[in-house]
Amino acid sequence: MSNSGQPQSGPGSASPGPPTGDRRGGRRPRGTGGGILMGRPFGVPVYVAPSWFLVAALITWVFGGQLDRVLPELGAARYLVSLFFAVAFYGSVLVHELAHTVAALRFRLPVRRIQLQFFGGVSEIEKESDTPGREFVLAFVGPLLSLVLSGLFYLGMRYVEPGTVPGVLLAGLMVSNLIVAAFNLLPGLPLDGGRMLRAVVWKISGKPMTGTVAAAWTGRALAVAVLIGLPLLSYAGGAGETVGDAGSITDALLAAILAAIIWTGAGNSLRMARLRERLPELRARTLTRRAVPVAGQTPLSEALRRANDAGARALVVVDASGEATGVVREAAIVAVPEHRRPWVTVSAVTQELRPGMRVSAELVGEDLLETLRATPATEYLVVEATGEIYGVLATADVERAFVAAMAPAARV
Numbered sequence: 237m238s239n240s241g242q243p244q245s246g247p248g249s250a251s252p253g254p255p256t257g258d259r260r261g262g263r264r265p266r267g268t269g270g271g272i273l274m275g276r277p278f279g280v281p282v283y284v285a286p287s288w289f290l291v292a293a294l295i296t297w298v299f300g301g302q303l304d305r306v307l308p309e310l311g312a313a314r315y316l317v318s319l320f321f322a323v324a325f326y327g328s329v330l331v332h333e334l335a336h337t338v339a340a341l342r343f344r345l346p347v348r349r350i351q352l353q354f355f356g357g358v359s360e361i362e363k364e365s366d367t368p369g370r371e372f373v374l375a376f377v378g379p380l381l382s383l384v385l386s387g388l389f390y391l392g393m394r395y396v397e398p399g400t401v402p403g404v405l406l407a408g409l410m411v412s413n414l415i416v417a418a419f420n421l422l423p424g425l426p427l428d429g430g431r432m433l434r435a436v437v438w439k440i441s442g443k444p445m446t447g448t449v450a451a452a453w454t455g456r457a458l459a460v461a462v463l464i465g466l467p468l469l470s471y472a473g474g475a476g477e478t479v480g481d482a483g484s485i486t487d488a489l490l491a492a493i494l495a496a497i498i499w500t501g502a503g504n505s506l507r508m509a510r511l512r513e514r515l516p517e518l519r520a521r522t523l524t525r526r527a528v529p530v531a532g533q534t535p536l537s538e539a540l541r542r543a544n545d546a547g548a549r550a551l552v553v554v555d556a557s558g559e560a561t562g563v564v565r566e567a568a569i570v571a572v573p574e575h576r577r578p579w580v581t582v583s584a585v586t587q588e589l590r591p592g593m594r595v596s597a598e599l600v601g602e603d604l605l606e607t608l609r610a611t612p613a614t615e616y617l618v619v620e621a622t623g624e625i626y627g628v629l630a631t632a633d634v635e636r637a638f639v640a641a642m643a644p645a646a647r648v
Contacts, residue, residue, distance in 0.1 A: 271351065280337050282330065285353035295322040299408065306404055317401055321408055326352055328385050328413050332420075333357045335381040339374045355497060356416070363602070364512070368439040368447070375431030382417035386410050424455030426501030448509035455502030463495035514641040515601035523637055524597065524618045524627035525549040529558065532583035536572060539564070539582050550628035552617060553586045562586040563593075563615045563628050587615060594619055597626045608634065 271285040300318040303310060310317065333350045336359040340347050348360040365371040389410035396402040420428040430451040438447035467488045527550035530539040539551050551564035568585035587593075592611025597618050599607055608616070608631065618626040 271353075277334060278337060278341060280341075280347045280350055282350045283352070285351055287354035288326065288352050291354055292319070292322040292326070295325065303404065306399070307401065310401070317405070321405055324405070324409055325412050326357075328382065328409065329357045329416065331385060332378045332382050332416065333359045335377040336361070336374060339377045343370050343374065345374075355493075364444075365435075368435040368444075371438065372432050372435035375428040375435065378428050379417040379420045382413045382420070386413035386417065389413065422458055423451070424458035424498065424502060425451045425505040426455065426498070427458075430455050430502070430505075445509055445513055448506060452502045452506035452509075455498055455505070459495040459499035459502065462498060463491050466491035466494070511642055512602070515605075517641055518601055518604055518634065518637055520595060520599040520604050520618055520629055521597045521626070523633050524629045525633070527552045527563075527625065527628045529554040529560070529625065530582050531556075532561070532581065532586065534582045535578050536569065536580045536582055536585065537574075537577040540569070540577065550615070550630070551582065552625055552628060553582055560589060560594075560617055560619075560625055562588045563617055565614055566630065566632075567614065587613065589617055593617060595629060596621065604634070605638070 271283040271288070274282045274284055276282070296315055296318040298318075299321050300315045303314040303317060307314065329352060330350070333352075337347050337350060340359070340361045343365065345365065346362040348362050350359050351357060361374075365374055386409075389406045393403060393406045393410065396406060421432075423429040423433040425431065425434065425448070433454060434444075434447035434451035436447070437450045438444045441447065526546070526548040528539075528543050528546050528548045529552050530542065532553050532555075543549070543551055550566075552560050553562040553564065555561050562583075564582060564585055565587050572580050572585065590611065590613070592607075593613055593616050595604075595607055595616045595618055597620055612631075614631050616629045616631075618629045620626050
């Protein structure tokens with residue numbers, strides 16, 4: 237699966253968002269809130285979400301019931317064996333996600349984190365692949381590793397006695413990894429197979445958006461097929477079952493959950509693709525406010541008069557040599573009563589320029605958003621490639637433009 241936050245094994249893509257500027261100028265920590273930090277393989281943090289413990293308990297209970305029929309002599313110890321199986325299974329899911337992570341790092345795509353959660357895991361990759369070939373490889377390596385693990389567990393079964401604890405565990409891990417691989421190869425977003433289908437259509441059509449639309453609608457069709465087909469298959473396989481028994485209700489509930497996950501993930505993938513298509517409309521040059529340079533000791537009322545005469549909407553504080561040292565905060569101006577502005581100097585309402593607060597006028601789309609996220613602030617100094625002052629970029633203006641770009645993408 238590919239979309240950030242979707243609870244299935246597969247690559248993740250971090251959703252672009254508006255600048256998360258702290259109004260006090262502080263830096264917001266990234267990669268937090270993912271659950272319990274388990275480690276940092278390849279420098280990527282791995283989190284276990286609270287929902288994992290619920291699923292681990294469910295797997296322990298279900299697999300324990302199966303062990304009671306296969307190995308009744310275990311008694312209560314079967315639940316300890318079942319817990320080991322649940323942990324080993326999610327270890328396999330982690331290997332699946334690490335395959336995506338290693339491939340992404342190999343392609344120089346930053347990975348925010350890996351999260352193990354309800355119904356699997358997700359690798360949150362921060363950028364999209366730039367070619368269909370890389371997209372295909374990035375999606376395929378996860379199911380491939382699951383198939384390799386399934387084969388290794390099958391080979392391991394040949395060296396242990398069937399009907400023993402090691403034999404049952406290896407058989408369970410073989411089947412579960414085979415299921416993970418097969419499920420993720422289904423050709424619909426947000427599954428890995430959907431990413432592969434997207435890459436194929438992208439390659440044929442030459443348009444990534446065409447591939448996304450095809451894979452997303454295939455994913456929605458797949459969700460409907462799961463919702464209807466899984467209970468029907470279960471009912472057809474159980475000769476004596478009735479529609480209202482516990483087994484059929486459980487199967488229907490599982491099918492509804494899986495269908496909802498696939499449908500929602502497909503819709504999110506399509507929305508994010510629509511949004512990325514519109515992100516180039518976010519241009520630092522067009523969003524920048526015209527600014528006038530003023531000295532720090534200039535009275536605020538005089539500085540505002542100069543700005544009004546010049547038709548400017550921002551103030552940049554410069555030193556004696558004309559070098560910019562800060563930008564005047566709009567919120568601070570509003571907080572000063574008009575009758576006090578002749579007695580307040582510009583320096584009193586100035587945000588000193590910190591590293592990262594000088595941004596290029598050529599920044600566009602995701603590059604612009606990422607630059608602003610790296611140094612949260614309310615205003616930024618926008619400069620030309622030559623270093624000449626172009627104006628001031630307000631975070632509020634970028635947020636409004638981002639919301640306007642999202643509006644059409646949300647109607648999918």
